[in-house]
Amino acid sequence: MAVFPSTAAAEAEGRSRKPRTKAGREGTTRGPNSRTQKAAYVFIAPIGLGFLLFYLWPMLQTFGFSFTHFGPFGGNTWTGGENYARVLQDVTVWRAIGNTLLYGAIGLLTLPLSIAVAALLNRRGLRGVAVYRALYFIPFVTLPVAVGLVWNWLYNGNFGLLNEVLSWFGVSRHFWASDPSTALWAIGVVAVWQSVGYYLIIFIAGIKGIPQDYYEAAELDGAGPVRRFFTITIPLLSPSIFFAAVICVINSLQMFDLIYVMMSPMNPALGSTQSVVSLFYQWAFQQNNQGAAAALAFLLMLLTAALTFLQFRLQKKWVHYA
Amino acid sequence: MRRRSLLAGALAATPFAAGCSASGGDSTAATRTGRTALSYGMWDPAQVPGMQQVIRAFERENPDVSVEIQLTPWNSYWTTLRTAMRGGTAPDVFWMNAVNIKLYAANGTLVPLDEHITRARTPLGKHPEALVDIYKYGGRQYALPKDFDTIGLWYNKELFDKAGVKYPDSSWTWDDLRDAARELTDPKQRVYGIAAEMDRQNKFYPTIFGAGGYVLRDGRSGFADPRSIEGLRFWTDLVDRGWSPPQSAMSEVRARNLYLSEQVAMNYDLSSMASFMYGTPAIKDHGGVAVLPKGRKRATVIHGLANCISAKSRKREAAWKFVDFMARSRAGEIQAKGGVTIPSYAGTQDAWLKSMPEFDLRCFLDMVDYAYPYPSSRNTAVWEDLEYLLLGAPFSGKGGIEGAARTLAKQMDRALDEEDN
Numbered sequence: 001m002a003v004f005p006s007t008a009a010a011e012a013e014g015r016s017r018k019p020r021t022k023a024g025r026e027g028t029t030r031g032p033n034s035r036t037q038k039a040a041y042v043f044i045a046p047i048g049l050g051f052l053l054f055y056l057w058p059m060l061q062t063f064g065f066s067f068t069h070f071g072p073f074g075g076n077t078w079t080g081g082e083n084y085a086r087v088l089q090d091v092t093v094w095r096a097i098g099n100t101l102l103y104g105a106i107g108l109l110t111l112p113l114s115i116a117v118a119a120l121l122n123r124r125g126l127r128g129v130a131v132y133r134a135l136y137f138i139p140f141v142t143l144p145v146a147v148g149l150v151w152n153w154l155y156n157g158n159f160g161l162l163n164e165v166l167s168w169f170g171v172s173r174h175f176w177a178s179d180p181s182t183a184l185w186a187i188g189v190v191a192v193w194q195s196v197g198y199y200l201i202i203f204i205a206g207i208k209g210i211p212q213d214y215y216e217a218a219e220l221d222g223a224g225p226v227r228r229f230f231t232i233t234i235p236l237l238s239p240s241i242f243f244a245a246v247i248c249v250i251n252s253l254q255m256f257d258l259i260y261v262m263m264s265p266m267n268p269a270l271g272s273t274q275s276v277v278s279l280f281y282q283w284a285f286q287q288n289n290q291g292a293a294a295a296l297a298f299l300l301m302l303l304t305a306a307l308t309f310l311q312f313r314l315q316k317k318w319v320h321y322a
Numbered sequence: 323m324r325r326r327s328l329l330a331g332a333l334a335a336t337p338f339a340a341g342c343s344a345s346g347g348d349s350t351a352a353t354r355t356g357r358t359a360l361s362y363g364m365w366d367p368a369q370v371p372g373m374q375q376v377i378r379a380f381e382r383e384n385p386d387v388s389v390e391i392q393l394t395p396w397n398s399y400w401t402t403l404r405t406a407m408r409g410g411t412a413p414d415v416f417w418m419n420a421v422n423i424k425l426y427a428a429n430g431t432l433v434p435l436d437e438h439i440t441r442a443r444t445p446l447g448k449h450p451e452a453l454v455d456i457y458k459y460g461g462r463q464y465a466l467p468k469d470f471d472t473i474g475l476w477y478n479k480e481l482f483d484k485a486g487v488k489y490p491d492s493s494w495t496w497d498d499l500r501d502a503a504r505e506l507t508d509p510k511q512r513v514y515g516i517a518a519e520m521d522r523q524n525k526f527y528p529t530i531f532g533a534g535g536y537v538l539r540d541g542r543s544g545f546a547d548p549r550s551i552e553g554l555r556f557w558t559d560l561v562d563r564g565w566s567p568p569q570s571a572m573s574e575v576r577a578r579n580l581y582l583s584e585q586v587a588m589n590y591d592l593s594s595m596a597s598f599m600y601g602t603p604a605i606k607d608h609g610g611v612a613v614l615p616k617g618r619k620r621a622t623v624i625h626g627l628a629n630c631i632s633a634k635s636r637k638r639e640a641a642w643k644f645v646d647f648m649a650r651s652r653a654g655e656i657q658a659k660g661g662v663t664i665p666s667y668a669g670t671q672d673a674w675l676k677s678m679p680e681f682d683l684r685c686f687l688d689m690v691d692y693a694y695p696y697p698s699s700r701n702t703a704v705w706e707d708l709e710y711l712l713l714g715a716p717f718s719g720k721g722g723i724e725g726a727a728r729t730l731a732k733q734m735d736r737a738l739d740e741e742d743n
Contacts, residue, residue: 073407073429092711156574178570180715265707266520267573268714285401287704288425 059301062294070290083295093296095271096279097303099184100253103275104307106188107195107252111244114196115237118203119229133204137197144194148261151190152177177262183269187258194258195251199244206240207233238319246311253304256281276300358640360389363416365399372660379656380647387640389415407431407634414635415644418465418628420456420696421703426630427459428700433631434462438642444649449666450624452695457628466649469663470626471594472689473528475499475615479608481506481513481587490588492685494615496532496556499588503565506587516588517577518557518566520717522709523623523696524577524590529553532617537697541738543705546731551724553617558716558723569717581605590614593686597661600678613685624693626666700741705734 066083068076087093117136121129139147154161157175167173176186214232223231234241256277263270263278274282276296284293364373370391377389392413394402400422406412418426426432439446446454449467457465475490482489485506490499503515519525530537535550537543544550560566567580581589582602599605614622629648631641647653654670657663661677664686675683699705712730716723 071429072404072425073431152574157571158575175568175570175574178573178718264573266569266710266714268520268569268718269573270714271711282707286707288404288701289704 062297065291066294066298068291070288070294072288076291079291083292084299086292087295087299092271092274092279093276096274096276099273100255100275100277100300100303102184103188103191103255104249104252106185107191107248108245110192110195110199110248111241113192114199114244115203115234115241117196118200118207119233121200122204122207133197133200136200139194140197142194144257145261147190147194148258151186152262155186178267178269180269180272183263183267183273187255187262187273190258190262191252191255195248199248202240202244203237206237210236235320239321242311242315242319246308249307249311250304253300253307276303356386358387358637360387360415360637360640360644361392361413362389362644363392363394363399363403363413365394365396365417366662367393367395368662369660372657372662375656375660376648376653379652380644383647384640384643387643389644392416407632410634412632412634414637414641415629415631418457418630420625420698421706423457423464423628423630424459424698424700424702427462427464431633432464433633433635433638433641434464435466435631435642435645436463438646439463439466442642442646444646445651445667446649448651448668449649450626450668450690450693452624452690452693453626453666456625456695456698457630465628465630466645467626467628467666468648468653469657470624470666470690471592471664472622472624472686472693473524473590473592473614474611474622474686474689475588475613476581476591476599476609476611477588478581478584478586478605479610480604481584485587489610490612490615492613492688494612496615496617499615500560500565503560503588504563507565509564512585514567514580514586515565516560517572517580517586517590518560518569518717519572519577520557520569520710520713521577522706523625524592525557526554526713527623527694527697528590528614528621529556529617531621531623531694532556532614532619534618538699538738541699543731543734543738545727545734549618551727554713554716554727555723556617558719558721561717561719562721568719569714593664593683594662596678596681596683600681606680609681611681611683611685613689620689620692622689622693623696624690625696627663699738701737704737704740708733708737 065076067078067080069079069082070076120126121132155176157163157173157178160176162176163171163173174182176182210233214236215228218228218232253275254277255275259273259275259278260281263273267273277300280293280296280300283289283296362373362377364370370393373391377391381388403412403416412431418432438444444466446463446466450470453467453470454463457463457467475494477490479489482502485508487502487505490502499516506515507513527537530544530550530553533549533553533556535544535547535553537545537550545554557566561568567586572580577586577589578591578595580586581591582599582605584604596611599609602609614620629645631638631645635641649667651667651670654665654667655673657665658670658673659677661674664671664674671687675687708730712726712733713723715721716726
């Protein structure tokens with residue numbers, strides 16, 4: 001959970017691109033040279049300390065809180081597994097977990113989309129690539145609050161642009177973000193739109209790492225662009241896809257800011273869009289029930305860990321390290 | 323990206339912490355000059371000028387005390403205050419509302435004021451009784467009111483004229499309102515008669531009381547009571563008949579804005595919105611306000627802010643002087659001139675009434691006689707969250723208000739049971 005996307009991306013890229021050879025070379029320099037080792041520890045100390053202080057310690061604390069009744073002004077009392085029992089029996093929790101998994105599934109749609117765009121942007125001789133990349137990346141670096149507000153305006157049932165455009169095709173007005181049957185998808189679309197740029201960067205880098213020889217050989221054998229894409233690009237890109245899938249699922253499971261911005265408390269679709277994290281926020285900071293909220297947070301961590309573990313197991317079946 | 327917003331939250335909290343330590347520094351400086359420095363926590367920037375004038379008047383009367391405002395935006399006010407309470411850095415005096423009073427009082431974070439009130443002969447009787455009652459817990463008074471709000475029926479005279487409907491007055495009943503809503507609705511112009519927004523304070527609490535129902539009594543929920551359901555159905559009926567936009571439309575554009583943009587002809591709304599409406603030219607010209615129409619009985623909801631003293635404050639005597647001062651007529655008069663709120667001290671409201679002569683604001687004062695206090699319990703926020711979650715579908719025109727109300731009552735009772743332990 002405690003991974004900053006940017007650093008993790010760099011790490012994974014490094015891992016996937018230079019696999020065994022480098023490790024082998026390092027094997028020879030390792031050994032008695034303890035000065036280099038010390039230097040290495042000094043260099044990783046800042047991030048290491050940050051991790052211990054800002055991730056591991058709060059995590060342990062949260063775990064502790066999940067067994068207490070959290071007094072609103074101090075005075076926590078030990079309640080054992082009561083919070084967990086409550087969380088597991090609560091209908092809204094299961095509903096939120098269902099919604100969260102659906103957000104994860106919608107989020108995964110980002111990957112084929114960004115792979116397609118990355119492949120198109122990597123065509124030789126394409127002009128203005130930098131402009132396109134910037135355009136795709138801007139949503140990712142825009143504040144989620146701004147993104148949510150703008151999309152709320154687009155979705156608006158009274159004067160929204162989306163309804164205006166759809167009305168040209170005879171589709172009648174609809175409250176996209178306030179109707180329980182469409183609201184979750186409406187938010188999901190925004191999440192996808194927002195994160196395409198990020199995965200695009202990963203995939204562009206991945207595609208650039210594929211040697212041109214393969215394409216040339218395939219072309220000589222008469223393979224068309226579609227064939228080349230599916231038999232060369234996709235398999236050789238699979239390490240990047242795997243990394244992106246893991247990050248994407250984790251991010252989608254932590255869905256919060258768009259829901260917070262786009263759903264007012266009076267929105268009748270609130271219940272059908274609530275994710276585990278937004279439920280956590282509601283319990284902890286609106287209902288003053290930090291104990292149960294901590295238990296909920298911990299369950300989310302278990303769920304995230306389980307899904308990530310599953311992905312790592314499945315990768316053996318489809319990820320090819322060149 | 324999720325993390326970024328959490329970080330932003332943490333950063334947003336820091337200025338407050340910084341504010342605390344800064345005021346701490348001030349207090350040591352102040353003791354050197356022989357003055358007691360109080361910190362005063364509030365959330366509404368619109369009221370800062372008015373409160374500053376009140377503070378100046380207070381400091382003139384009490385030269386040995388100085389007061390400094392600590393402004394925290396509404397969105398983070400309560401979270402920040404709770405954290406500050408835990409850490410012992412809460413302001414000496416701060417604003418309290420109905421939703422939170424019992425939580426704070428029950429946990430011993432506030433100074434009970436009864437002895438002070440008797441000793442200083444604070445004129446508590448000059449404030450509306452229903453409002454004073456909100457700030458009682460376990461038979462003791464924990465905060466003194468400074469202002470109040472009631473709900474009135476705002477209406478658009480131009481739309482009434484166009485539809486040929488008589489303006490609302492004090493003789494109106496729910497039937498009159500329904501008839502008017504039907505005639506005012508004009509789908510072609512996209513104008514609705516009324517806005518049946520799912521809003522507890524402005525909409526369904528007043529009608530629940532008006533139908534003879536209740537929200538909370540002796541620690542039990544009143545939502546399953548047939549009279550309460552009647553009060554809720556008053557609104558969902560208006561949606562079902564198409565005389566009000568559905569809730570899905572009003573979660574995207576609030577009823578208040580629909581009223582301001584002349585898309586609904588009538589709206590139940592707060593007295594404190596008067597100055598806001600006064601700032602909208604069209605509404606200033608042809609907006610009106612009347613008392614709420616009568617259901618089975620006359621009712622509206624009263625709420626107001628109050629000042630309380632932190633139990634952790636080491637300057638209780640000075641803090642009491644300030645709170646006492648703000649519950650008296652002088653502070654009321656100053657607030658009324660600001661035009662932002664209705665002071666709760668009887669007889670000081672004239673300046674407020676005169677500040678917007680186009681509106682018949684007196685009706686808000688008339689309604690105080692039959693106003694019900696805003697209902698609250700020890701952990702009000704829990705069941706308040708349930709209300710909107712469960713009533714959303716019926717308010718969107720999907721029907722089933724009776725079933726939704728019963729489910730709400732059941733879940734609310736469970737939440738109330740959990741409060742006790």
